[in-house]
Amino acid sequence: MDPVKIIVTKPTGEEQGNLTDSAKVDVDIGDKCDFEIEIDSSEWNEERYGYGCRFFVPDTEYGGIIKGIKSASKTEKLTLSGYTWRGMLIYKIVEPPAGQDHLILSGDINEIITQLVGESFGSLFVVTSSKTGIEVSNWKVDRYVTLYDAIQKILDQYDYRLDIKYIQPSGLDYGYVKLEAVPIKDYSEELEYSQESKADITVEDYRAGVNHLVCVGEGENQDRTVLHLYVQEDGNIGKNQYYYGADEIAAVYDYSSADREKLEEGGIKRLQELQNHKKCDINIEDIDLELGDIVAGYDEITDTEVKKPIIQKIFKVEKGEATVDYKMKGDD
The missing domain is CATH 3.55.50 (Phage tail protein beta-alpha-beta fold)
Structure with a gap:
C-alpha cells in the first residue's frame, strides 16, 4: 500500500496533526472491532493521545476513540486502545x-x-x-x-x-x-486470488464442525423446551438427522429464557457458526475491499476454492508501512 496518513485529534475533534512515525497500529474490523496503537513512552502527550482523543485515516473506516492507556516501563512503550467506529455500534x-x-x-x-x-x-x-x-x-x-x-x-x-x-x-x-x-459488490468473477496471483493466501477446509445441535430453552426439567437441529448434506439446517455414528458431531446450545421460536432462531445462527466451513485469509495490495464484498480464493495444492464475503479486515501499520489482511469464511 502507499504511505498512509493517520491523523489524531482532541476529544472535541480538532485535528492535531499526524500520528507519530514510530507508532505500530493494529485495527480489527469485523471481529473484535477494536484497535491498539503502540508508541514510544518518550512521545507521550496527553493532549494528543489522552483519553477521548480520536485517530483516523481520512475517508476510510480505520479509526476510533482512545479509551485505554497501558504503560510498560520495561519496554518504554505505551499502548493506546479502544473500539473502532463499527465497534461503537456494537455497544x-x-x-x-x-x-x-x-x-x-x-x-x-x-x-x-x-x-x-x-x-x-x-x-x-x-x-x-x-x-x-x-x-x-x-x-x-x-x-x-x-x-x-x-x-x-x-x-x-x-x-x-x-x-x-x-x-x-x-x-x-x-x-x-x-x-x-x-x-454489496461481487468481485468473484473478475478476482480470484491464488498462489499463481502471487497473493499471500491461506485456505482452510474444515470438516470437523458440529452437525447436530441440541437446543434447550425455557422451562424446568421435563417441561424444558428442547429442539434438535441438524446440518443436511448440502450444508443447510433442518429438523431431520443426516449424519449418524462416527460422522455425527453434537453440541448443546443453552438459551434458558427462549421460547420455541426464539430458540430455533438462535439455534440456527449458532449451528451456522459451528458447522463445517471453508475459510480463506488473503493479503493483497491491488484493491481496497470492504466488509460484505464478495471475492474468491483458490488453493492450488488442495484444489480448494472459497467464494464468500469479506468478514474481517486487519489493518496494520509499522514503520510507516501499511498492510491489510482480509478474512473470508464459508460453509459450502
Missing part, C-alpha cells in the same frame, strides 16, 4: 418503545438507519441523506439487540452493506463518521 442496545413489543420502522434503508442511530453518538455519527431507492414498510426490529445487529439485519435482507468513513469537511475544525447503506 449500543436497541430497546422497544415503552408499552410496545417491538420498534417498528418504515422508510428508505438509510432513513431507517438514521432512526436507529438517533442521537446515540451526538454529532459524531451522521447517516447520509442519500436514498438507496429501497423502501421498507413496517420493519420489526428485534428486542434488545445491539445497534449494529439491528442495522446489519436489514442490510442482509437486501444484499447491502454498511459503509463507514471518517469525513473531514471543508471549513470545519472537526470531522465526523459517515454511515451509509451501499450495495
Whole structure:
C-alpha cells in the first residue's frame, strides 16, 4: 500500500496533526472491532493521545476513540486502545418503545438507519441523506439487540452493506463518521486470488464442525423446551438427522429464557457458526475491499476454492508501512 496518513485529534475533534512515525497500529474490523496503537513512552502527550482523543485515516473506516492507556516501563512503550467506529455500534442496545413489543420502522434503508442511530453518538455519527431507492414498510426490529445487529439485519435482507468513513469537511475544525447503506459488490468473477496471483493466501477446509445441535430453552426439567437441529448434506439446517455414528458431531446450545421460536432462531445462527466451513485469509495490495464484498480464493495444492464475503479486515501499520489482511469464511 502507499504511505498512509493517520491523523489524531482532541476529544472535541480538532485535528492535531499526524500520528507519530514510530507508532505500530493494529485495527480489527469485523471481529473484535477494536484497535491498539503502540508508541514510544518518550512521545507521550496527553493532549494528543489522552483519553477521548480520536485517530483516523481520512475517508476510510480505520479509526476510533482512545479509551485505554497501558504503560510498560520495561519496554518504554505505551499502548493506546479502544473500539473502532463499527465497534461503537456494537455497544449500543436497541430497546422497544415503552408499552410496545417491538420498534417498528418504515422508510428508505438509510432513513431507517438514521432512526436507529438517533442521537446515540451526538454529532459524531451522521447517516447520509442519500436514498438507496429501497423502501421498507413496517420493519420489526428485534428486542434488545445491539445497534449494529439491528442495522446489519436489514442490510442482509437486501444484499447491502454498511459503509463507514471518517469525513473531514471543508471549513470545519472537526470531522465526523459517515454511515451509509451501499450495495454489496461481487468481485468473484473478475478476482480470484491464488498462489499463481502471487497473493499471500491461506485456505482452510474444515470438516470437523458440529452437525447436530441440541437446543434447550425455557422451562424446568421435563417441561424444558428442547429442539434438535441438524446440518443436511448440502450444508443447510433442518429438523431431520443426516449424519449418524462416527460422522455425527453434537453440541448443546443453552438459551434458558427462549421460547420455541426464539430458540430455533438462535439455534440456527449458532449451528451456522459451528458447522463445517471453508475459510480463506488473503493479503493483497491491488484493491481496497470492504466488509460484505464478495471475492474468491483458490488453493492450488488442495484444489480448494472459497467464494464468500469479506468478514474481517486487519489493518496494520509499522514503520510507516501499511498492510491489510482480509478474512473470508464459508460453509459450502
